[in-house]
Amino acid sequence: MRTVNRLLVVVSLAVLASAISKDSPLEELKARLQSTNNPDEKAKLCVAIAERQVANADRLFQAGNSNQAQAAVSDVVTYAGQARDAADVTGHRAKDTEIAMRKMIHRLTDMKRSLSFEDQGPVQSAIDQMEKMRTDLLNRMFKSTK
Numbered sequence: 001m002r003t004v005n006r007l008l009v010v011v012s013l014a015v016l017a018s019a020i021s022k023d024s025p026l027e028e029l030k031a032r033l034q035s036t037n038n039p040d041e042k043a044k045l046c047v048a049i050a051e052r053q054v055a056n057a058d059r060l061f062q063a064g065n066s067n068q069a070q071a072a073v074s075d076v077v078t079y080a081g082q083a084r085d086a087a088d089v090t091g092h093r094a095k096d097t098e099i100a101m102r103k104m105i106h107r108l109t110d111m112k113r114s115l116s117f118e119d120q121g122p123v124q125s126a127i128d129q130m131e132k133m134r135t136d137l138l139n140r141m142f143k144s145t146k
Helices: 002-019 026-035 039-063 066-090 094-113 117-141
Strands: none
Touching: 026 039, 039 066, 039 094, 066 094, 066 117, 094 117
């Protein structure tokens, strides 16, 4: 019975991983996020959406669409916060969420360096907010039980 349960868990995780592939449209990921109640799946979907929005923001800044890019950066912060909150519920996706947030912060920092002065402020604000979220997540992961 245990091996059957383990097999079902492994198959479920494999299906979930393939469902959140890089080919899924952003709107489809957002729709799946709204329909799920599983905190682990929510964390994974939120991270996937935030990562996509980082890439979108970079592409939009390079194309000169500052307003749309700023909206994408705002989405990054929103979905990263949701990922942190979802990972915090069970603690199972906390490490993966923290790693993904660190990578997104690094990418936003690199992106900021290539932007005009006017566009750097909101991106730096997003970086600061995400650093705070990441620090909060790390503090929860390694909290002292004294």
